[in-house]
Amino acid sequence: MEKLKFGKSSGFFDTFERRPGAIKKNMHYCPGCGHGILHKLLAEALEEMDIQDQTVLIAPVGCSVFTYYYFDCGGISVPHGRAPAVGSGIARANPDSFVISYQGDGDLGAIGFNNFIQAANRGENMTVLFVNNAIYGMTGGQMAPTTLPGQKTMTSPQGRDPLTEGYPLKVCETVAALDSPVYVERCALTSYKNIMQAKKALRKGLENLKNRKGFSLIEFLSGCPINLKMTTDEADHFIEERMMKYFPIGKFKDIADDRPAISKHLGIFEPAAVKRILYPNRQSSSKSKDFRNKSEIFTKERRIKCAGFGGQGILSLGMMIANMARLRNFNVTWLPSYGPEMRGGTANCSVVLSRDDVGSPIVDKDTNLLIAMNQPSMDKFLPELKKNGVLLYDSSSIEVPNCSEDKKVFGINAAEIAEDLGDHRVANSVILGALSFILRDYFLEGDDKADFDKTFEEAIIDCFANKKGIVDLNLKAFYKGKAAVETCF
Ligand SMILES: Cc1ncc(C[n+]2csc(CCOP(=O)(O)OP(=O)(O)O)c2C)c(N)n1
Ligand code: SF4
Ligand SMILES: [Mg+2]
Known part of the structure; x- marks a missing residue:
């Protein structure tokens, strides 16, 4: 006779903390599923x-x-x-x-x-x-x-x-x-x-x-x-x-x-070769391993969310920011989210950079910087922007956001600038240019101001290392974005 069980098995977590929202005890399945x-x-x-x-x-x-x-x-x-x-x-x-x-x-x-x-x-x-x-x-x-x-x-x-x-x-x-x-x-x-x-x-x-x-x-x-x-x-x-x-x-x-217990041949496994392929050593050409930017802003972990439609270069935008951090010897994580639940909607990625170890690569609350490139992303992620957080958005397609006074808000018509440059896909580099200006003017101190233009340039070149033909266009978009935001603020 089977023993009836009423308690929750320890094969499950006690509470479902990974489940977003307030419900942490029940599963998401429909009744009768x-x-x-x-x-x-x-x-x-x-x-x-x-x-x-x-x-x-x-x-x-x-x-x-x-x-x-x-x-x-x-x-x-x-x-x-x-x-x-x-x-x-x-x-x-x-x-x-x-x-x-x-x-x-x-x-x-x-x-x-x-x-x-x-x-x-x-x-x-x-x-x-x-x-x-x-x-x-x-x-x-x-x-x-x-x-x-x-x-x-x-x-x-x-x-x-x-x-x-x-x-x-x-x-x-x-x-x-x-x-x-x-x-x-x-x-x-x-x-x-x-x-x-x-x-x-x-x-x-x-x-x-x-x-x-x-x-x-x-x-x-x-x-x-x-x-x-x-x-x-x-x-x-x-x-x-x-x-x-x-x-x-x-x-x-x-x-x-x-059948006997199986034992598959493992083939030739060279951990060092795998590491070389997955993590090529692309050290900054201009900075040593010990280099540290001195600005106050870098003393704490920084949590960044980039979000927009799939196809807007959101993941590359996050990757460029992550690269920039890596080139200046930060610990950094980049976590893409393609939204397995449905097609369309928002594509987003989380970037966390820190001088210490990064605790979690997930940015779902306490965001320091939100880059929103479409309205659904703005609606979804703005509530997660922390007090004194920075919002940078594409004003070509997003309404002026209604957010509390403590936020620093910057809008730039990135998609239109990219169209003028002949390729809507470089809107992400336009945004990066705007970000470079905002960082320099509001958050960087001393030598870091000059260093950061260089860093962004290096990050773009690094990110498109395998597509040399588009590096120049992205650099151009970067400087256009920077100039555009400079004239607005
Ligand atoms: C590459 C890709 N194609 C299509 C989808 C959309 N999609 C999400 S779930 C799903 C079907 C799932 O059905 P099933 O495997 O029977 O699982 P069930 O939900 O019935 O348990 C599809 C087509 C997707 N997320 N990714
Ligand atoms: S499989 Fe059907 S019953 Fe189960 S959760 Fe999905 S939609 Fe609901
Ligand atoms: Mg099914």
Whole structure:
């Protein structure tokens, strides 16, 4: 008899501090969502098998993208469909780790199918947890590779027509036909009996990881009541009466006991060469390693957020600022955010520079400098600007912000200046020019005033080192930006 548990498993964090906003105790899943049930099973298994410290849980895009909010184990978020590729790297570079790839049907069956099937065929030491809810949940209910014939979705309003869209992808059946995988089972997250079977299958998949048996796949037929426009009971009924007919539950393959523990060849691994490629030593040409800018402003950690639309060069803008800091011997982090949740919206990056170690690369409150290049970014990030913080924005497209007196606010028509220079993509360098002027006039002291123009120039040249053709245009944009802001203030 299974022991009933009411407490929260220590496979989860006590409170979900990584979750933004005020709610720190509950998950973000809708009522009746299969992800919530599977999360509970997984957290309990991690705790009971005592494998939290070695487990790396990889979550790509989909409703389960935020697993790192919840599980107290290693976690990596990866681009859509790429978990089996990243997992292969981890499993090979660190064979002591237990790699779990947690994927939805859109992620695994559509954009990521080749990554998935190749990892299965190579027999990587990983266990894939495949949540099949027959729909793209996160994006609002589009047809997935596993959507049933006749099933209505946003993108199949007349019902999936197999003659046009093909038949649903039978993932377990396909993987079971390969030689490498050792364990393949399909379960359903519906009745108590089915959930207990899912629990057993999950344990088996994790045991296989522990024993290095290679590739295991467990599929979980799962409810997405909100997108199916059903109650939770109706969604369970849909799984049991319709999905299970097409996707029968049961074990498709279990040959783990007959397989020896695998040991993959590591290949030639030269840590020094990897370091050289990833972190080329680009020391400042004009300053020694001991050089320190003396201005007061640099005595504290500085937290910068650059934000705008994708395609506006936001990430390069942050990179240029980070480079500038590196060239003057600051410790610096640059963290891009592409917004996995949806297309469009804001792209942003966080830059933190400090003379001491940087504690966290995330800038989500207490921003010292906000550079906003579109209205949504301004609306979203202005509340995070600290007292006495500096706001620099592109006045070509953003309304004059309504912010408290304690902020220093600078607007520059960066997009228009960039257009006049013949390339809208250099608006980021125009902004950088404005920033250089603002720093020099308001925050730098003594020799630093002259040094900083030089630093910005070096940073631009460094940033575009591989695209020499556009260095001159960006330098021109930089000086235009500087001149423009000089005449305004
Ligand atoms: C490269 C890329 N393409 C498309 C998207 C949009 N997108 C986000 S989630 C998703 C589908 C997720 O469906 P599924 O894997 O079934 O997960 P579920 O939310 O149903 O659990 C898509 C297409 C994206 N974020 N990135
Ligand atoms: S949209 Fe569907 S898959 Fe996503 S959390 Fe809600 S029920 Fe779960
Ligand atoms: Mg799905």
